[in-house]
Amino acid sequence: MTLSLYVDGDRWRAHLRRVLAGQPGLVPVAKGNGYGFGNGRLARRAGWLGVDTLAVGTYDEIDDVAGRFDGDLLVLSPWRPFHPGAQQHREDPRVLHTVGRLEDLADLADGPGRPRVVLERATSMQRHGFDGDELREAARVSGRGGLRLEGVALHLPLPGTSHLTEVHRLLAEVADTGLGPRTGTAWVSHLGAEELDALAGSWPDLRFRQRVGTALWLGDLRALHPRATVLDSHPVSRGDAYVYRGRTAPRDGTLLVVSGGTAHGIALEAPTGDPGMRAKAVSLAKGGLDAAGWVRSPYVVEGKHRLFAEPPHMQASMLFLPARVHPPPVGEEIPVRVRYTTTSFDRVVFSDPG
Numbered sequence: 001m002t003l004s005l006y007v008d009g010d011r012w013r014a015h016l017r018r019v020l021a022g023q024p025g026l027v028p029v030a031k032g033n034g035y036g037f038g039n040g041r042l043a044r045r046a047g048w049l050g051v052d053t054l055a056v057g058t059y060d061e062i063d064d065v066a067g068r069f070d071g072d073l074l075v076l077s078p079w080r081p082f083h084p085g086a087q088q089h090r091e092d093p094r095v096l097h098t099v100g101r102l103e104d105l106a107d108l109a110d111g112p113g114r115p116r117v118v119l120e121r122a123t124s125m126q127r128h129g130f131d132g133d134e135l136r137e138a139a140r141v142s143g144r145g146g147l148r149l150e151g152v153a154l155h156l157p158l159p160g161t162s163h164l165t166e167v168h169r170l171l172a173e174v175a176d177t178g179l180g181p182r183t184g185t186a187w188v189s190h191l192g193a194e195e196l197d198a199l200a201g202s203w204p205d206l207r208f209r210q211r212v213g214t215a216l217w218l219g220d221l222r223a224l225h226p227r228a229t230v231l232d233s234h235p236v237s238r239g240d241a242y243v244y245r246g247r248t249a250p251r252d253g254t255l256l257v258v259s260g261g262t263a264h265g266i267a268l269e270a271p272t273g274d275p276g277m278r279a280k281a282v283s284l285a286k287g288g289l290d291a292a293g294w295v296r297s298p299y300v301v302e303g304k305h306r307l308f309a310e311p312p313h314m315q316a317s318m319l320f321l322p323a324r325v326h327p328p329p330v331g332e333e334i335p336v337r338v339r340y341t342t343t344s345f346d347r348v349v350f351s352d353p354g
């Protein structure tokens with residue numbers, strides 16, 4: 001049954017426009033579960049926003065977006081010769097490959113056509129990319145003519161801390177290899193607006209293009225309303241045994257069956273607002289239900305997160321409501337708090353066609 005994401009269309013689109021207006025070179029990112037919306041929908045929305053480039057996470061994601069967005073496609077994960085999708089798109093004129101190993105760069109440069117490449121400089125994330133010496137060599141290889149150089153990429157750690165010092169140091173190094181003016185573009189991530197402004201001031205030869213997912217699609221959570229459907233409702237008395245695991249009801253109340261389960265990404269832990277150790281200790285001290293192995297669910301009834309009566313099933317979950325809580329009728333929808341990057345909704349419903 002249905003787990004739905006309701007979207008206040010006006011509000012969401014106004015937010016998207018505002019973010020783009022504040023960062024003209026912005027490159028929307030559509031990857032993974034499409035931030036809850038699905039990559040196809042995000043691709044169409046990127047076209048509507050009028051950007052010229054969309055970033056995807058992997059080569060496998062290209063098929064979902066290529067027919068829905070007309071511009072260039074930047075693949076964020078690095079090109080690898082053993083990946084069939086990477087080979088298939090090797091000379092694709094719309095695809096920009098991110099390259100971070102010299103052997104991969106040589107392979108692309110020596111093969112057919114002139115693949116479009118972005119050279120990735122490793123950052124403190126330590127995930128992918130050339131170190132300083134390798135970048136120097138990469139600059140040499142990419143000058144041989146077998147490639148179209150489309151810029152240098154820096155993938156910075158998650159937002160919240162200033163990366164300015166690190167970016168300046170890495171860009172100085174890029175400039176030192178002679179790449180700066182040749183590439184013209186620095187693809188960055190997770191920089192604040194002031195940081196971008198400061199960089200643009202310091203590096204006038206470079207165009208900074210920020211790849212943004214979360215802050216764009218999920219930057220105004222008040223436009224988003226995830227809801228689950230009440231599927232069934234069973235009154236129980238304290239001590240009644242129920243279902244799979246031979247649990248017994250802790251008190252009088254209601255077992256409420258709602259849509260959304262492991263297949264949707266509904267997890268046993270409350271996905272947000274992790275109570276933390278202190279809260280856990282408090283609840284243990286109070287001998288609360290959660291101390292007895294009852295876990296707070298992401299489903300909300302009468303303004304409160306209700307306990308899971310048992311671990312989520314594949315497509316439905318079972319909640320326990322104490323007797324004082326009025327069970328919502330079957331068919332009604334209730335709010336559910338989700339982590340958007342791990343949730344697969346059955347439907348995404350806009351308040352308007354916009």
Ligand SMILES: *Cc1c(COP(=O)(O)O)cnc(C)c1O
Pocket residue numbers: 029031076155188189190211212213214215
């Ligand atoms: C996923 C990704 C982003 C976007 O991350 P958000 O935190 O969702 O904005 C940016 N850059 C790179 C390289 C990524 O892989």
